[in-house]
Amino acid sequence: MTAVPDAGDTRWFISALGAAQICSWGTLFYGFPLIAEAMRTDLGWSKTELYGAATCGMLLAGLAAYPVGAAIDRGHGRYLMAAASVVAGLLLAAWSQVTSIVAFYAVLAVLGCMQAATLYEPAFAVIARRVGPLGARKGITALTLWGGFASTVFIPLIQFLIDTQGWRGALLGMAAVNAVVCGGLYFLAIDPRKDAPIRTHHPDEAAPLAGRAAVRAAMRRPAYWGLMIAWISYAAAFSSLTYHFYPLLLERGLDPSGVVMVLAVIGPAQVAGRIMIRAFASEAPVRKLGSAIVIVFPIAVIGFAYAPPQVAVIASIAAFYGAANGMVTIVRGIAVPEMVTREAYGAVNGSLVAPMNIMQALAPLAAAVIWQASGGYDAVLAVIFIGSLTLCAGFWIAAIRSRGI
Template sequence: MSADLAEPDLAEPMAAPRDPLSGRSLFITGLGIGQICSWGSLYYSFPLLAQAMEHELGWSKPELYGAASLGLALGGIAAFPVGAAIDRGHGRLVMAAGAGLAGIALLAWSQVDGLRLFYVLVAAIGVLQAATLYEPAFAVVARRAGTAGARAGIIALTLWGGFASTVFVPLIQALLDHVGWRGTLVALGAVNLLLCAPLYAAVIRPSADQPTSPVHAAPLAETATLRQVMGSMVRRPTFWALAVAFTAFAATFSAFTFHLYPLLLERGIDTASVVIAMAIIGPAQVAGRIAISVWAPQAPVRVIGSVVVVAFPLSLLALAWMPPSFALVAGVAVLYGGANGIMTIVRGLAVPEMLTRQAYGAVNGALAAPAMIARAVAPAGAALLWAQSQSYGSALLVMAGGGAVLAVAFWVAALLSRRDHGTTF
C-alpha cells in the first residue's frame, strides 16, 4: 500500500463509539424495524410466494427461480454505485426511495398473469434490495458513527434484522392461507410504502453524521481518491480472499434460504412444522449475535469469523445425510441460524477491521457485488439441480460444498490480514 493510502493499525478491534448508537437509540430502532420489514417482505417472502404461484399458475421451479436470480444479479451490479452514493451522503434518498419503489413493485406483482411482467417486477425488486437491505444500512451506520465506531451500531442493527424471518414467515403463510398470494403481495407492498419508506426518511439524517469519520471528514481527494482506494484494495490478496468467502457465503445462504421451504416439504415435514423450523432461524441468529456481544465484544472479527464458518458445511451435511425428523431440522435451524447471525456481523465489520476505514460504502459494495451475483445464480442453479433428479439431494451436497469454500477462503483471508498488520492471531 502506498504511503498516501496508509491505513491506521487495524489489528485491534475498533473502539466503542462515543456517539450514542445503541439498540435503544431512535436511529438504530428505526433502521432495525425497517430492516425486519425489508428483509421479510423483499427476501424471505419469495419461496412461499413462489410455491403458491407454482400451484395456481402452473409455472415450473426453474421459471420462477430464474426471475429471482435475474433480480439478485441486477442487485449485485447496483451494489457498488449504491455504496458510493451513500458515501456521498445520499443514504436517506437511497433507502427511502428504494423502499417506496419496492412497495410499488410488490403491488404491481400482485396483478401479474404472465412470465414477462413477473420477470420485470422481480428484477426491479432485486435491484431495490441493493438499496434497502444490510449493505446500505451498514454504510448509513458507518456514516453516522464513523467507521471506527460502527461496530456497536452494526451489531445492534443485526439484532433487529435477525427477527425478519421469525416475524414474516408465519405472517406470510397466514396471509397466503387467508387472502392468497395476490392479497399477500398487496399487504407486503403496503408495508414498504407505509412503514419502511417513512422510517428510513425519518431516521437517516445526513446532518447527524459523524464529522470525524474518515469516510467524509474531508473531501476524499484530500486524502485519497476513490480510484486510489479501490486500486489499493484490488492489489491486496486479503480483499480477494474475502471476496471469495463472501461470494461462497452468499450463494450458500441464498440457495438454502430460497429452497428451504420446498426442501423440507419434500423431506416429509408437514407445513406447520416447516414454518416453525424456518421461524427458529431468526431467534437463533439473534442469539448468536447476542453471544458475540456478551462473550466476545472486543474479539477481532477475523477470529470470530474463523470459528463460525465451520458451522455452515456441518449443518448442511447433517441435513443431507441424517434421517429427516423435526428434531434434526430444528437443530440444523439453530446451528445454521446462529452461525448466519454472527456471519452477518463479520460481513459488516470485515472492511474496516481487515481492509480499510476509507470509503466504507464503496469498498463494501465492491465486495458485495460478486456476492450478490452469486446469491442471484444460486436459487436458479438449485432449481435446475432439483429438476434433473426431482430431488434436493444433489443440491444439498452442492450447498455443503459452498460452505466448505466459505470456510477455507475466510481462513486464508484471516491469515493474510494478520500478516498485513503484523499481529498474532
C-alpha cells in the same frame, strides 16, 4: 462539520433503522415465496417461471450493490434508501395488477435493484457513515438483531393477508408498508448532518480515497481477495442449501411436519447467535471471530448428509447452522473496516457484495441442475461441502493477511 451524535440520538437512529429493516426484509425478501405460491395456484404459472423472475431481480441487485454503496459514501443514504422504499412500494402495487409473465419479470427485475438499496448492506454503510467505520460494530450487531425478527413478524402477517384479501390485496398492503413505513423511517433516521466528521488530512498527506480509487486500493490487499473467495463460496453453498432445504430433508426421510419443525428452528437460532456475539464477543477481533464461526458450516453439512432422519437430531444441527448464519451476517458487516480498509466503506463493501449477490441468484438453479443430473441430493451436498471448505479457506487467508490493518 458537526459533532458525533450522542448516545440517545444513536439509539433512536439504530432503532428506527431496525424497525425499517424488519419491514424491508419482511416484505421484499420473505414475502416472495408466499406470494409466488398463491400466484401459482391462481394463475397456473410454473415454479420455474415464478422463481426465474426472482433470480433476475437478485442478479440486478448484485449489479446495483457497488453504485449504491458509493452513493451512500457520498452522503446520499437518506434520499437513496427512502426513495428506494417508495419505489419498491409502487412496484409492489404494480405487481398486484400483473396478468402477464412479461410484466411480472419487468417488475421483479426493478424490484431487485430496490432490494440492493434497502436491505442490510446499504444500512450497514449508513451506520458506518454515522459513527465511523471502526465504531460501526455495535450498531451493525444491533441492527441484525432487529432484522432477525422479520420472518417471525411478516410471514404470518402476509399469509393472513393472502387468506383474507388474496395475493393481490396482500401485495397492496406490503406496498403501503414500504412506501409509508420504510420510506418514512429511513428519511427520518438518516440525517447526513449528524454523520461523524470526515477525517481531515494535512496538506502534506494524501486525501482519503473514495469510490473506485478506494476499491482499487483495497484490491491490492490479499485480505480483500480472501474475503471475496469466502463470501462468494458462502453465497453459492448456502443459498443452495436454503432454497433446497425442504426437499432435501424430505429426501433424507423426514415427513413434511418434521421438516417444518426443523426449518422453524433456524430463524430464532440466527437471532440467538447474534445475541451471543453481543453478550460474549462484542470486542473480539473480527478475524478471530469469523475464523471460529466458519468452521461450523462444513460440520453442519456433514450432519445434514449423515445424521439419522430424526427431527430432534436434525433440528439440533439446524440450530447450530442457524446460529452460525446469524453470526456471519455481523462478520460480513464489520469485516471491511477491520480487515481490509477503513476508507469508503460503502464502495468497498459493495464491490464485495456484488459478486456474492450474483452467485446467490445463480446457485439454487445450479443445485437443481446437479440434483436432476445425479438423481438425488447426495451430489448437491457434496458440492455444498466443497463450498463450505472454500469459505473456510478464503476467510482464514483473509484473517492471516489482515494483521496490522
